[in-house]
Amino acid sequence: MQVKIIIGTIAFMLTMIILGFAAIREPGRLEDFTLAREGRQIETGARLYHNQCATCHGVNGKAEECYDAATGESIGCQGLPLNYNQLLCGDTSARMSALNWEGSKLAFIQATVSSGRYGTAMPTWAQEYGGPLRTDEISDIVQFVLNWETEELCSQPLFEYPWPETIDELLVTFPTGDAVRGEELYTTYGCSGCHGNLDDSTSATVGPWQGNLAEEAGTRVEGMSGAQYVYESILHPNNYVVEQCPNGPCGDSSSMPTNFPARMGDSETKPQDLVDIMTYLGLLP
Ligand code: HEC
Numbered sequence: 001m002q003v004k005i006i007i008g009t010i011a012f013m014l015t016m017i018i019l020g021f022a023a024i025r026e027p028g029r030l031e032d033f034t035l036a037r038e039g040r041q042i043e044t045g046a047r048l049y050h051n052q053c054a055t056c057h058g059v060n061g062k063a064e065e066c067y068d069a070a071t072g073e074s075i076g077c078q079g080l081p082l083n084y085n086q087l088l089c090g091d092t093s094a095r096m097s098a099l100n101w102e103g104s105k106l107a108f109i110q111a112t113v114s115s116g117r118y119g120t121a122m123p124t125w126a127q128e129y130g131g132p133l134r135t136d137e138i139s140d141i142v143q144f145v146l147n148w149e150t151e152e153l154c155s156q157p158l159f160e161y162p163w164p165e166t167i168d169e170l171l172v173t174f175p176t177g178d179a180v181r182g183e184e185l186y187t188t189y190g191c192s193g194c195h196g197n198l199d200d201s202t203s204a205t206v207g208p209w210q211g212n213l214a215e216e217a218g219t220r221v222e223g224m225s226g227a228q229y230v231y232e233s234i235l236h237p238n239n240y241v242v243e244q245c246p247n248g249p250c251g252d253s254s255s256m257p258t259n260f261p262a263r264m265g266d267s268e269t270k271p272q273d274l275v276d277i278m279t280y281l282g283l284l285p
């Protein structure tokens, strides 16, 4: 009898200890579960990203290496960098401030992907707005994009080059251009995606063909040199909007992106890219 009571008591105490231990572990288990779910989302998102987004935003999200989805050929990137401190770092990232977004970063990216950007090459993706992807697929891609936010990315300081008013002032700091490098950059930055290739006047799809820009540029704005006009067109495309684009009047559909000052000015040395591209276009010696 005595023994039974002792065994009973021990069994009871053991049960309580085990239950108590399980209760303490519960939040940890929930966390593991959430992490596992996020992990699966990121994996699925990576696959979807590779198939749908890499053609324009690049395989690593840096808008540097893009391939035609159908042929696998290397093409110019039309999209902006996404694996990018200006988009991903800080509660309100630089891109969110630039576009006056007041909600969270997740909501910013989710909304951009779902509805696209009207008037740009960024398509609508959500089925509810006529795109090809389900809501859960969009969430997966968004998790994948957010996962690029790392300490390393965000420890690179945000830098904004103080662009001078004139190309002549810029040339004081960056006196020589490299046309060969400029040709590569013309593709990397996606210029060729909209303006086509300089050697084929029928290859431009969205913006005016630039094979004859060296002659045309000086005639666009009275009293302004061709080099100054092109400099301003790249940095402040809305200052002068060209009339005729390949698909009709410019400004009706896709327009020239306005964030090249940020992309070509995110380090002390990056403005060299602009000088190289202008050299390639024949506007600088
Ligand atoms: C046909 C080319 C194209 C494809 C495909 C594409 N994008 Fe874009 N995307 C763009 C362009 C161009 C922009 C810049 C729009 C602008 O000027 O504001 C952009 C902008 C974005 C932005 C906002 C970036 C910022 O800094 O404001 C996000 C986020 C984005 N895209 C995500 C995606 C995702 C995710 C996919 C795949 C589901 C995708 N894009 C597919 C062309 C594309």
Ligand code: HEC
Pocket (backbone or CB within 6 Å): 078, 121, 186, 189, 190, 191, 192, 193, 194, 195, 206, 207, 208, 213, 216, 217, 220, 229, 230, 233, 234, 237, 238, 240, 241, 242, 245, 250, 251, 254, 255, 256, 257, 260, 277
């Ligand atoms: C998303 C498409 C797109 C991309 C990418 C793009 N542009 Fe444009 N660009 C346009 C359109 C559309 C216009 C005409 C409307 C305007 O003048 O703003 C234009 C106009 C210009 C002009 C004025 C042309 C003229 O005939 O007067 C220059 C110069 C220019 N772009 C250079 C560039 C360079 C250099 C790049 C790459 C660094 C680039 N663009 C990337 C669409 C684009």
